Amino acid sequence: MRIFEQLESEVRGYVRSFPTIFKTAKGSFLWNEDGTKFIDFFSGAGTLNYGHNNPIISQAMIEHLQNDGIVHGLDKATVAKKEFLQTFYDNILAPRNLEYKVQFTGPTGTNAVETALKLARMVKRRSNIIAFTNGYHGLTLGSLAVTGNTFYRDEFYGMRLNADHMPFDGYFGPDVNTVDYLRKFLSDNSSGIDLPAAVILETVQGEGGINVASVEWLQQLAELCREFDILLIVDDIQVGNGRTGNFFSFERAGIKPDMVTVSKSIGGGMPLAMLLMRPELDQWKPGEHTGTFRGNNLAFVAATQALSYWENDDLTEAVRYKGQIMEQELKAIAEKYPQLISDVRGLGMVWGLEIPRSGFAGEIAKECFENDLIIELAGSEDQVVKFLPALTIEEETLREGLAVIDKAIGDLLQ
Ligand code: PMP
Numbered sequence: 001m002r003i004f005e006q007l008e009s010e011v012r013g014y015v016r017s018f019p020t021i022f023k024t025a026k027g028s029f030l031w032n033e034d035g036t037k038f039i040d041f042f043s044g045a046g047t048l049n050y051g052h053n054n055p056i057i058s059q060a061m062i063e064h065l066q067n068d069g070i071v072h073g074l075d076k077a078t079v080a081k082k083e084f085l086q087t088f089y090d091n092i093l094a095p096r097n098l099e100y101k102v103q104f105t106g107p108t109g110t111n112a113v114e115t116a117l118k119l120a121r122m123v124k125r126r127s128n129i130i131a132f133t134n135g136y137h138g139l140t141l142g143s144l145a146v147t148g149n150t151f152y153r154d155e156f157y158g159m160r161l162n163a164d165h166m167p168f169d170g171y172f173g174p175d176v177n178t179v180d181y182l183r184k185f186l187s188d189n190s191s192g193i194d195l196p197a198a199v200i201l202e203t204v205q206g207e208g209g210i211n212v213a214s215v216e217w218l219q220q221l222a223e224l225c226r227e228f229d230i231l232l233i234v235d236d237i238q239v240g241n242g243r244t245g246n247f248f249s250f251e252r253a254g255i256k257p258d259m260v261t262v263s264k265s266i267g268g269g270m271p272l273a274m275l276l277m278r279p280e281l282d283q284w285k286p287g288e289h290t291g292t293f294r295g296n297n298l299a300f301v302a303a304t305q306a307l308s309y310w311e312n313d314d315l316t317e318a319v320r321y322k323g324q325i326m327e328q329e330l331k332a333i334a335e336k337y338p339q340l341i342s343d344v345r346g347l348g349m350v351w352g353l354e355i356p357r358s359g360f361a362g363e364i365a366k367e368c369f370e371n372d373l374i375i376e377l378a379g380s381e382d383q384v385v386k387f388l389p390a391l392t393i394e395e396e397t398l399r400e401g402l403a404v405i406d407k408a409i410g411d412l413l414q
Contacts, residue, residue: 017376018369025052028393028401030374039401041375041389046206046238046350049265050306051390057268057305064301071298075104075290084300084307091310092247098256100276103284104295107271109237109263110138113200115275115289116259117142117161120198120231123281128194129161130182130230132168132201134208134380137235146200148208149380164193168205169217179220186228198231198259203249206238209379210345210352210386218253231258231281237273238350241265242391245319245348247310252347268306270299319391322398323348326387329402337409349391352384353405360412361385367408373401 004015020032028051030038043049050057065071070078085102093100105115121127131137131146138144139152145161166185167178185191203218205211213221225232234257239249241264250257258281263273272295309315327344330351334341343354355361361377364385368375378386385405389398 017365018374027051027053028390028397036372038369038372038374039397039404041373041387041401043388043390044269045264045376046241046243046388047264047267048269049241049243049391050268050309051392052269054268054306054392056308057302060301060305061270061298064298069297069301071296072293073295073297074292075294078297078300080297080300080304081295084304087304087307091307096247096251098248098276099279100260101279101282103275103277103282103289105273105275105289106291107273107293107296107299109261109273110140110143111291111294112237112261112263112273112275113137113143113146113235114140116200116233116235116261116277117146117198118289119275119277119281119284120233120259123283124197124229124231126195126197127162128196129163130193130196130199131163131165132205133165133171134168134205134211135165135200135202135235136205136207136238137200137202151380162194164196168201168208168211169213170211177217177220179217179224182221183224183227186224195228196230198233199225200233200235202235202237202239203253204239204244204347204350206350206386206388207378209354209384210350212345212347215253218250218255222253222255222257225258233257233259233261235261237261237263239347241306242309242315242319243348243350243388245316245323265306266303267299268302270302271296272299272303315391319348322389322391322393322395323351325395325398326351326389326402329399329406330387333402333406333409336406337413340409340413346387349387349389351387352378353387354379354384356383358383363412364405364408367412368404371404371408373404373408375405 022030023033024031028040030040105111133148135148137146142161145163166182185193203213234250236249258278260276330344334344341353342356361383365375376386378384
């Protein structure tokens with residue numbers, strides 16, 4: 001590990017959480033350079049919904065390279081891009097009756113968030129944005145303004161975008177409807193809140209601790225946005241791409257956001273990020289928001305294959321089935337250790353265990369790592385053990401990983 005300590009910035013995080021050198025990966029497994037096999041319940045923070053080195057995705061990329069397919073094409077029209085757009089339309093947008101235009105925004109999720117915030121402000125001619133407590137949208141100077149956790153902030157970073165954080169669903173417990181709270185703030189000119197261009201949210205907060213917004217809350221929020229002429233932006237970077245059981249996380253609420261940010265698993269493991277916007281919002285002048293790595297053609301090839309999982313309902317069914325296993329097993333673990341686990345929550349195949357005892361969730365993740373299972377933490381105090389296995393994980397591997405958690409907690413409590 002010496003070269004990492006010598007050369008890589010102190011900002012490195014996962015190097016510390018998983019202090020080993022990984023070498024190969026396949027499906028839901030990773031191997032380190034000593035040949036130890038780990039089960040991956042983290043999936044690159046939701047980037048590997050189709051598993052590591054998914055054979056159909058890898059094969060398509062190999063063929064593309066062997067045939068001298070274009071890899072880097074700026075925003076030129078290419079065959080790889082055409083096939084991706086057509087497949088995205090046929091398999092995702094058309095069956096859901098969604099009319100969106102697609103803007104390729106750069107390689108990483110934050111680029112899509114930045115684009116959405118910029119476009120919303122430009123279209124609405126308003127500078128404020130409303131975001132929510134525990135929301136996570138990225139750490140660059142624009143996206144940082146809408147990320148909740150102040151751990152990521154330094155007052156001397158300088159100018160951040162104008163943004164206010166409002167309480168997410170459940171923030172004050174089940175009895176307070178925080179959409180009413182927001183409505184009151186927006187209606188009352190003594191609140192100090194400027195009418196925003198947009199509201200941005202995750203329908204299930206990933207980094208913020210697997211907080212699931214209720215269907216009613218999402219519908220009421222969409223209604224409030226209509227009432228006040230505010231754009232609704234759903235950040236589906238982490239819990240989109242089938243994670244919650246539907247391709248888009250907002251489908252369960254029957255709402256149609258004005259914009260959607262999509263990244264992580266859309267690229268099947270390759271870097272790809274995009275903004276979906278209602279066609280009338282596409283008010284960019286040609287070249288007004290551009291950049292070098294917007295739309296990598298190898299990523300389009302991978303993404304097109306990844307989208308083949310959406311030609312039928314098999315993956316949706318699999319997520320429902322395996323999601324139920326996760327729910328049952330995690331609830332059984334919580335019942336076994338009621339003094340330790342205060343809540344089990346999630347949807348589809350994204351779940352979290354809330355561990356109020358300070359630092360103990362970290363102990364669990366460490367113990368799991370010692371037992372060859374990779375899991376991560378979430379929540380403002382890292383108090384949630386978070387589960388994001390590949391959607392394609394074998395049932396046996398899923399159960400094996402869940403058994404490691406159970407054993408890790410039992411061993412730590414002995
Ligand atoms: N939005 C959400 C909901 C995310 O989970 C993340 C990444 N964890 C981002 C934005 C930022 O994406 P990226 O790290 O790819 O820039």
